[in-house]
Amino acid sequence: MAILQAFRVTLFYLLLSSSSFFWCLISLVVAPFLPFRQRYRFVVQAWCSCAVWLARVIVGIRYEVRGVENIPERPCVILANHQSTWETFFLSSYFEPLSQVVKRELLRVPFFGWGMALLKPIAIDRSNPKAALKQLAKQGDERLKQGAWVLVFPEGTRIPPGQIGKFSRGGTSLAVNAGLPVLPIAHNAGEFWPKAGWGKRSGTIQVIIGAPMYAEGEGPRAIAELNERAFQWVCQQQTELRGEEPQLSRLGEPA
Template sequence: MSPLQTLRTLLFYVLLASSACIWCTVSFFVAPFLPFRARYRFVVRNWCRSAVWLTKTIVGIRYEIKGLENIPERPCVILAKHQSTWETFFLSGFFEPLSQVLKRELLYVPFFGWAMAMLKPIAIDRSNPKAALKQMASVGAERIKQGAWILVFPEGTRVPFGQIGKFSRGGTALAVNANLPVLPIAHNAGAFWPKNGWAKYPGTIQVVIGAPMYAETTGPRAIAELNDRAFAWVERTQREIGALEDGAVPLDIAAL
């Protein structure tokens, strides 16, 4: 990374951290008095979009989207590739309102966690997978009834660029039980915002939104089959955009 890009990255982190502290503090006092949809726009959408704007303006990371026509009118379960923090910002600002499946510990983070707690996330205990699956099913169904998109990173954690993790079935189970499709999303954000380290590299992220996928039947087999289809599409698309190494084997790292 060049000296100039290093300075840009440092400036980016200073601005991002400062805006997070200020915005989350303001939201902590304002958001409780707003209905859920307005609260989401005030707390999440505006700040996440500003984070994406800072990423583009300060460190030169832009993005292109393909497949906008595939987004259904009715909210459903989003199954997205997870490589960096960028896609969390982008997806949270793009779909609204959105309820994200996240680890419970994040709610204890000062400012950020306090604000997130007011946005009806699906906060799970990753140390207890069985209980987490039940919680995802019950709370997720409630969020869907409230008109929220459900964001699931089925790999369970961020996976380094060029690799892919096996998909858990929690997201597809939620979709099948709610009689909704899953919306698969692939991207190559990890090439410019790596999982490890603080470096940021200028370039254009490719975001590809696939067609909604429906289960053909019901029950455990339908969940497994839909999950396999979603994984196959993401794996194939990751290869097409150059974000998956040749011969890469799916890693068994999913939390659920």
């Protein structure tokens, strides 16, 4: 069984990497001529849906979503815990159009980074946290006004299952200043798609979408309270998913 699973994972990565290369080539030719929403659907939503489909069909990584009724009609700031690459693919295909906070270095990756640059990501310099926060505030507000969801992983990096990273206040600050709620999302993707290595385990990822959370007031205190509320909600969902309370991780440099 281990050999068969290793073969499936290898096949998955071969198909994923080859589809990424060819799709990026096509996108670089076609996408510049499309309006932003159609561009997003063509470049991101289609390919990310393909990645999630490949993971399900080849590796056996399925998913269930609870709380769909909590998604507001108007796009807002999504705060999700970060355990693997899977949730990046899934959330990018599930919400559209979506602008994601990414490391600036990713835009320099040949083909993949060039295609990503067409999609209005918020590409921050993590070595300069103060500048990154200002950039998130400015560009995030622009994306929200353009009708795009803004995805923030407040832990700042992928955290192994059983742990949770401290939440930065960048996402909640953006939401409060824009007069919008945050939409909290919790999942256990890292149980089946680990942070380290190529190994994958078949099973069903649970994705839980919480009710939109609004700030109670304005200013730094309201931002801090909303951030803590979102953090505690994700902690509670992780406890229920795993059967034990997550430990605070020292990993991550949240923006």
